[in-house]
Amino acid sequence: MLRTTLTTKPYLLIRKFGNYSIPKQITNEPIKNFGAADVKDWDLLRSSIMKFKSSSIDIPLVINGERRYYDESKGKKRSYYKQPNPADHGTILANVTQATETDVLDAIAATKNAKVEWENFSFFDRASVFLKAADLITTKYRYDMLAATMLGQGKNVYQAEIDCITELSDFFRFNVKYANDLYSQQPLESTAGVWNKVEYRPLEGFVYAVSPFNFTAIAANLVGAPALMGNTVIWKPSQSATLSNYLLMTVLEEAGLPKGVINFLPGDPVKVTELIVNDRAFNSLHFTGSTDVFKSLYGKIQSNLVNGVYKDYPRIVGETGGKNFHLIHKSANIPHSVLSTIRGAYEFQGQKCSATSRLYIPESKSKEFIKDFVGTMTSEHSKMTPTNTSAGPLSGGDLHSFIGPVINQQSFNKLAAVLEDAKTDPELEIIYGGKYDNSKGWFIQPTLIKTTNPNHEYMSKEFFGPILTYFEYPDAEFNKICEIIDQTSQYGLTGAVFARDRETIKTATDALRYGAGNFYVNDKCTGAVVAQQWFGGARMSGTNDKSGSGNILNRFTSIRNIKENFLELTNHKYPSNYD
Ligand SMILES: NC(=O)c1ccc[n+]([C@@H]2O[C@H](COP(=O)([O-])OP(=O)(O)OC[C@H]3O[C@@H](n4cnc5c(N)ncnc54)[C@H](O)[C@@H]3O)[C@@H](O)[C@H]2O)c1
Numbered sequence: 052m053l054r055t056t057l058t059t060k061p062y063l064l065i066r067k068f069g070n071y072s073i074p075k076q077i078t079n080e081p082i083k084n085f086g087a088a089d090v091k092d093w094d095l096l097r098s099s100i101m102k103f104k105s106s107s108i109d110i111p112l113v114i115n116g117e118r119r120y121y122d123e124s125k126g127k128k129r130s131y132y133k134q135p136n137p138a139d140h141g142t143i144l145a146n147v148t149q150a151t152e153t154d155v156l157d158a159i160a161a162t163k164n165a166k167v168e169w170e171n172f173s174f175f176d177r178a179s180v181f182l183k184a185a186d187l188i189t190t191k192y193r194y195d196m197l198a199a200t201m202l203g204q205g206k207n208v209y210q211a212e213i214d215c216i217t218e219l220s221d222f223f224r225f226n227v228k229y230a231n232d233l234y235s236q237q238p239l240e241s242t243a244g245v246w247n248k249v250e251y252r253p254l255e256g257f258v259y260a261v262s263p264f265n266f267t268a269i270a271a272n273l274v275g276a277p278a279l280m281g282n283t284v285i286w287k288p289s290q291s292a293t294l295s296n297y298l299l300m301t302v303l304e305e306a307g308l309p310k311g312v313i314n315f316l317p318g319d320p321v322k323v324t325e326l327i328v329n330d331r332a333f334n335s336l337h338f339t340g341s342t343d344v345f346k347s348l349y350g351k352i353q354s355n356l357v358n359g360v361y362k363d364y365p366r367i368v369g370e371t372g373g374k375n376f377h378l379i380h381k382s383a384n385i386p387h388s389v390l391s392t393i394r395g396a397y398e399f400q401g402q403k404c405s406a407t408s409r410l411y412i413p414e415s416k417s418k419e420f421i422k423d424f425v426g427t428m429t430s431e432h433s434k435m436t437p438t439n440t441s442a443g444p445l446s447g448g449d450l451h452s453f454i455g456p457v458i459n460q461q462s463f464n465k466l467a468a469v470l471e472d473a474k475t476d477p478e479l480e481i482i483y484g485g486k487y488d489n490s491k492g493w494f495i496q497p498t499l500i501k502t503t504n505p506n507h508e509y510m511s512k513e514f515f516g517p518i519l520t521y522f523e524y525p526d527a528e529f530n531k532i533c534e535i536i537d538q539t540s541q542y543g544l545t546g547a548v549f550a551r552d553r554e555t556i557k558t559a560t561d562a563l564r565y566g567a568g569n570f571y572v573n574d575k576c577t578g579a580v581v582a583q584q585w586f587g588g589a590r591m592s593g594t595n596d597k598s599g600s601g602n603i604l605n606r607f608t609s610i611r612n613i614k615e616n617f618l619e620l621t622n623h624k625y626p627s628n629y630d
């Protein structure tokens with residue numbers, strides 16, 4: 052008689068004796084307002100801000116759960132990067148250890164070691180780690196997380212709240228729901244005597260997650276989505292977001308993430324990446340950042356693939372830049388369009404991939420629109436000028452500014468040059484703004500520029516700052532302007548039409564079908580919410596796998612179909628093979 056022997060390795064037992072239901076309360080995390088009356092919230096936030104401002108912290112690498120520091124007493128062999136406060140660049144928030152070649156190779160080895168145990172955790176055990184992390188973020192670490200994101204990435208409290216608290220926890224919670232739904236998708240048919248099953252295996256190799264500076268939540272999803280599906284990950288954070296990103300790493304550990312599942316590896320992006328994508332077990336790039344970097348990584352991976360470096364076809368998932376539009380129709384509510392455009396273009400200093408950066412106004416409404424726009428900006432002047440904000444929304448005690456700094460010297464220099472060029476270009480005219488000041492923080496004044504050329508570079512190139520360029524179109528040429536918008540830039544990320552006329556809304560929605568992966572009607576083109584607006588763009592904006600939806604989780608699984616037959620054959624012939 053055949054007998055089955057149980058393995059002696061306990062981790063190979065699937066620990067699941069019930070089809071558990073996931074918690075029902077998976078809904079969007081409510082946003083805290085931080086209004087004038089929310090005194091307790093402000094007090095807690097101020098105290099966290101003071102903690103991070105009072106001294107810089109040493110940030111280690113985390114490889115297989117082990118902390119590796121640059122610091123002499125803890126093993127001096129690594130360089131470090133000083134992460135400044137962009138609102139007060141003389142203040143260093145963190146000394147960030149930089150990975151050496153040995154560290155990178157150790158991190159790759161760690162992903163391989165951790166894989167066996169992690170992929171044999173039941174889904175419910177993996178999900179619990181992320182559900183707990185979400186709860187830790189929204190409770191115990193809420194104010195620390197806000198302070199780290201505000202100080203390090205230059206956000207005001209509202210922008211930090213919608214990023215590192217609500218969007219971040221929404222990603223962790225909704226991904227659990229999406230994964231649960233995905234696992235439930237099974238073959239529709241099993242004939243008599245047969246059981247067909249589908250297994251959503253993690254990828255055989257490891258995932259490399261490369262995150263941008265601008266959203267702590269995006270970093271969380273870049274590492275969290277593949278890890279939830281059973282993959283092990285190397286995470287290379289952005290230098291400019293390491294403070295908040297390291298805090299997130301510690302929260303995941305406190306939530307029970309086993310060692311080696313996510314390995315935190317700040318370092319020189321080019322050198323770290325080179326070693327990682329040249330490894331045979333590299334199986335996926337999960338990237339968010341600029342288009343040129345993504346294109347170069349895409350090319351490198353394709354070339355490695357052709358040269359036989361990999362065991363599997365790498366999954367390349369990337370979301371990149373945009374040149375996002377607001378199209379105003381003559382039937383639009385102008386005051387609403389103006390306010391939506393101000394928010395879309397200038398919130399978080401225009402440093403959202405989705406930020407409004409080109410604007411099209413009908414000639415008949417242009418005067419009214421611009422007067423209203425400039426009027427609003429001028430009335431907000433005290434909170435909008437670089438000189439006023441050079442003390443910074445955080446360092447100068449002005450926690451309530453709408454505008455903060457841009458992220459670093461490089462970005463400041465680029466944006467200042469854009470403003471200077473606009474002053475001498477005959478096709479451009481600065482209508483509002485144009486100033487900049489880096490005496491204390493990296494401040495660029497929100498700026499509105501008029502162009503007489505709809506194909507001007509300022510209408511096609513991503514600047515990633517608070518600079519908006521507009522073009523006035525003849526009212527009768529609405530269809531033509533839709534064509535121009537569609538063809539002006541290489542991107543296809545976000546866009547919006549503002550109109551009351553239904554036929555117009557339909558025309559723009561159809562004409563701009565491929566112009567934006569996130570299309571808005573009478574709303575600004577920023578601010579997608581997990582599970583509500585699935586986010587991502589096509590064309591050169593990315594692979595459009597839609598973060599905030601279940602779709603993206605598919606990219607980090609490799610499906611195995613299992614057919615089991617219960618009936619035993621008695622004859623090899625088919626009925627038609629009779630004598
Ligand atoms: N579409 C989206 O969902 C989305 C979301 C956020 C940001 N973005 C885009 O990200 C950009 C801003 O973020 P950023 O400034 O952090 O982008 P970035 O491209 O400079 O950096 C992104 C990440 O790539 C790394 N990196 C940079 N150069 C590299 C190289 N040569 N090889 C390997 N890695 C490299 C960085 O260290 C960082 O971790 C904008 O273009 C914005 O539109 C897109």
Ligand SMILES: N[C@@H](CCC=O)C(=O)O
Pocket residue numbers: 265266402403404405406576577578579580586
């Ligand atoms: N998902 C965010 C943008 C992320 C890019 O930076 C939005 O919709 O505004």
